[in-house]
Amino acid sequence: MPGEEPLILTVDMGTTSCKAGLVTPTGRIVACVQESDTTPVYFLPEGGAEQDPDEWWATITRTVRRLLEESGVRRDDIKALGFTAPWSGTVPVDREGRPLGRAIIWMDTRGAKYVRKLTGGPISVEGYGLDKALIWIYFTGGIPTHSGKDSIAHILFIKYERPEIYRATYKFLEPKDYLNLRLTGKFAADFTSIILHWVTDNRDINDIHYEKRLLRMTGIEREKLPDLYPTTHVLGPLTPQAAEALDLPEGLPVIISTPDLQAAILGSYAVQDYQPHIYLGTSSWLSCHVPYKKTDLKNNMASLPSAVPGRYFVANEQETSGVCLTFLRDRLFYAEDILNTGPAPENAYRLLDELAALAPPGSNGVIFTPWLYGERTPVEDETLRGAFFNLSLNTTRSEMVRAVLEGVAFNTRWLMGAVEQFIRRPLGAINIIGGGAVSELWCQIFADVLNRPLRQVEYPAMAGLRGIGVLAGLSLGLSTLEEYAQEAIITRTFEPNPDNRRIYDELFQVFLDLYRRNRSLYRRLNRRFG
Structure with a gap:
């Protein structure tokens, strides 16, 4: 080397x-x-x-x-x-x-x-x-x-x-x-x-x-x-x-x-105030830097000190995102039990991605709620749980996998409304990082659901490594934030597909209704069974 x-x-x-x-x-x-x-x-x-x-x-x-x-x-x-x-x-x-x-x-x-x-x-x-x-x-x-x-x-x-x-x-x-x-x-x-x-x-x-x-x-x-x-x-x-x-x-x-959250934020290249990014890993978030300290108790968000010296970021987190696919892999598709479907092959995530691509946008009305371990933002409720809604005898595995990808994106759209209210302005093009951002299908789903251009950062799964490298450069006086911003590499931009807008707008409203109508049931069930 x-x-x-x-x-x-x-x-x-x-x-x-x-x-x-x-x-x-x-x-x-x-x-x-x-x-x-x-x-x-x-x-x-x-x-x-x-x-x-x-x-x-x-x-x-x-x-x-x-x-x-x-x-x-x-x-x-x-x-x-x-x-x-x-963290x-x-x-x-x-x-x-x-x-x-x-x-x-x-x-x-x-x-x-x-x-x-x-x-x-x-x-x-x-x-x-x-x-x-x-x-x-x-x-x-x-x-x-x-x-x-x-x-x-x-x-x-x-x-x-x-x-x-x-x-x-x-x-x-x-x-x-x-x-x-x-x-x-x-x-x-x-x-x-x-x-x-x-x-x-x-x-x-x-x-x-x-x-x-x-x-x-x-x-x-x-x-x-x-x-x-x-x-x-x-x-x-x-x-x-x-x-x-x-x-x-x-x-x-x-x-x-x-910590990892702040490292990934720095590694997203979105280092200017109000420049947004999405992290799509085990958990997920939608954040940006802001020049002020602020608190939103209703949506469980606050601006907290960033790894960028002298700056704040909008702190929020959605508990289970990419790990929802891990749940599908390990508990449903390739479980190691008496059915002998496991262990999962090394390319299991790629196979799930290809399977999801076979289903149409909207998954023929199947909706997945990704709250497998409760939720933090935009609502804080540890009793929420995941579910597939609207299954029928005709529902396919491809529709269920795509519904998981779409459900995580719907959850982020819900959060986006709270973030835009917090910063008092609409978000523009969004950088996307994390292991989930490797999937071009998932990036396109996010662009369609959010109705925002999604910018896939180079090595999206390694954003945390990049952020720590940049922080070390700042700590040792080897580089500046301005030099780093000029080095930003975007591998692809995913534009929203207007043909999918009506489908996702309608399903997003149903997604919110599912939360409102079922939250009391989740509370009853999970305060008893955990």
């Missing part, structure tokens, strides 16, 4: 896959590898969802070594490391940095009851005590969500239901910050990873710090939380132990980095 440009070794340790890449400071991906279905999620009663931090590290070391071998990179060309991982997780560690159990990840809802008690009050707005909401919004720009999926909810769950772990915990770390601890031996968080603890004063975006009043309200001791640094901070040198595990030179600079 030529050594003309400095390279950043980046890792995106996702929920269901691990990616590693070599990226230039201006965002050009020189080499990358991916390992899928790497670390299992351990689902537990009452909404538990956990992963093993040691399994993360084993996967990362294996993936990095594969990258180094396949790329043939000279170690001298690697100038820094940057890792990212899913809104919690790893309790002792003073030696050892995990005190499995990590609680972003899907876990077991802390919901403690958040509701923490944020409630006699006079409420959208279920939040008015006096408490005003305090939280004043300092943070948001408030702990009732879903129980924020980091603060995980810590409260540990405090009240795993008190022995709480007492033994030296620091509670986000997954990204735990990986940085493995790399540098330092307990630290950046201004973006700490936000969902809801204990920081975010009024000065360049000086985010713990707020004593919020710490008192939550009952979390400051000493159990890591020190805070700007997102462009260089955390420290790579330790000898980590260097040996990764087959890298010790002493390489390690940037403090940012």
